[in-house]
Amino acid sequence: xxxxxxxxxxxxxxxxxxxxEVCARAPAKYxxxxxxxxSCSLPCVKxxxxxxxxxxxxxRVKFKRLSKxxxxxxxxxYRLLEETNRAVDSAKKTNVELLSMGGKYFQNRRKAQxxxxxxxxxxxxxxLLPPSFTDHKNNSTCFNHKNNEFLWKIKLKFPQxxxxxxxxxxVPDGSILGDLIAKYLDPxxxxxxxxxxxxxxxxxxxxxxxxxxxxxxxxxxxKFFLMNPKETIADNLKYKNIIENPTFHVIxxxxxxxxxxxxxxxxxxxxxxCNDEDGEDNEEMCV
Numbered sequence: 001x002x003x004x005x006x007x008x009x010x011x012x013x014x015x016x017x018x019x020x021e022v023c024a025r026a027p028a029k030y031x032x033x034x035x036x037x038x039s040c041s042l043p044c045v046k047x048x049x050x051x052x053x054x055x056x057x058x059x060r061v062k063f064k065r066l067s068k069x070x071x072x073x074x075x076x077x078y079r080l081l082e083e084t085n086r087a088v089d090s091a092k093k094t095n096v097e098l099l100s101m102g103g104k105y106f107q108n109r110r111k112a113q114x115x116x117x118x119x120x121x122x123x124x125x126x127x128l129l130p131p132s133f134t135d136h137k138n139n140s141t142c143f144n145h146k147n148n149e150f151l152w153k154i155k156l157k158f159p160q161x162x163x164x165x166x167x168x169x170x171v172p173d174g175s176i177l178g179d180l181i182a183k184y185l186d187p188x189x190x191x192x193x194x195x196x197x198x199x200x201x202x203x204x205x206x207x208x209x210x211x212x213x214x215x216x217x218x219x220x221x222x223k224f225f226l227m228n229p230k231e232t233i234a235d236n237l238k239y240k241n242i243i244e245n246p247t248f249h250v251i252x253x254x255x256x257x258x259x260x261x262x263x264x265x266x267x268x269x270x271x272x273x274c275n276d277e278d279g280e281d282n283e284e285m286c287v
Contacts (some may be wrong), residue, residue, distance in 0.1 A: 002046045006202055009030050017029070017031065017038050018038060019038075019040075020035070020038060020039050020040035020041075020044055021038045021048075021143070022039050022040070022044035022045075022048050023040065023044055025040075025041060026040040026041070026045070027230045028040050028216075030042070030045060031046075032048065032054060032056055032060050033056065033057065033058035033137060034055065034056055034057055034059060035048075035052055036055045037052065037103070044234065046280050047086075049069075050070075050179050052246050053075060056173070058073075058076075060076060060077070061080075062081045067069060070246050071174040094131055097132060107129050107133075108136075111115070111142070112128050114143050114145070115128065115142075115143055116128065117143075118141075118143030118145065118148075118150060119150075119242070120240065121147075121148060122150065122173070122234060122237070122243055124237050124238065124240060125217075125218070125237075125239075125240065125241035126240065126241075126242050127217070127242065127243045127244070128243075128244060129244055134246050135243075136244060137244050139153055139245055140153040140169050140170065141244070141245050142170075146224065148173070149172055149173060149174065150173040150233075150234070151170040151171065151172060151173075151200065152168075152170075152171045152173060152245055152246060153167065153168070153169050153170075153171075153245040154167070154168045154180070154233075154245060154247075154248065155168075155245065155246070155247040155248070156168065156180075156181070156184065156247075156250060157247060157248070157249045157250065158184075158198075158199060158202060158249075158250050158251075159249055159250075159251055160180050160201050160202070160251060160252050161199050161200075161201060161202060162198065163199050163214055165199045166201065168180065171233065172233075173232065173233045173237070174232050174233070174234060174286050175232060175233055176229070176230065176231070176232060176233075177212060177227055177228070177229050177230075177231060177232065177233050177248070178229030178230060178234050180233070181207060181210065181212060181229065181248075181250055182207050184199060184202065184204070184250070185202055185203060185204065185207065185210065186204075186206045187203045187204065188234065201252065202250070202252070205252070207229050208229075208253075209248075209252070209253050210229075210250055210251065210252060210253060211226065211251050211253055211255075212226075212229055212248050212249070212250055212251075212257050213221055213226060213227065213248065213249040213250075213251060213261075214227055214229040214236070214237075214240060214246065214247070214248055214249070215247060215249070216240075216241075217241035217242065218241045219241070219262060219280075221260065223260040223261070223262045224259050224260065224262070224263050225240060225261070225262065225263075225264070226260055226263075227248065233246070237261075239263065239264055
């Protein structure tokens, strides 16, 4: 009984698909979704793909008469239309977002390129954060190419005042670093009593009784460069790596041993090599 059923099924398939169009020796069992070639086995399927350069995947946009569409093909076409609508809606939303932020984005890009180019002229390794970062958005630093001058946004941190921090905007890089710091050592400069209270350990100190440090970016560990208060900001930043804008740490001179000081010994483009030995005569710039 089972054998008769198998024979009838095989005969029905043969009558429906005919013979294999590849080998012509056996009844066809499969129809290619793309080119509709009839085949009887996996080897014949592979042969037809090679000879006809067919990938065997039905084209979702190939024209087919309505009378010849199967239910499965109609469902596939419906899903294709849904996917197309979703893609169009997504593209519209993305385009609106790009248009709304376009001016700001391109303005930031031009500014970023200006800063990097200016820093290269000043031999400073300036690194900028992605546009979405708050420190980048709030960076007021600019570079005047005509005057070859940076107007820095500078952060001043006072570690012995519970890491109290102040921000100076548009500071010319030709300014003497010690002059920038000195006003925070003079109690007459502050009308705010809370401000005076936080900096109480620093007030009435002479500039030579504090030390100014710059974080050694790109150097492993929490290490610092020792700044010269008698030099300009530009000279102090030369050959240093800066992220967005300089952050100077102002410490009391007696606390200097608590900080790890490094010294530049070689300079190769923006790659700095440092040593960990103390001494002020260690700086030797080698190109």
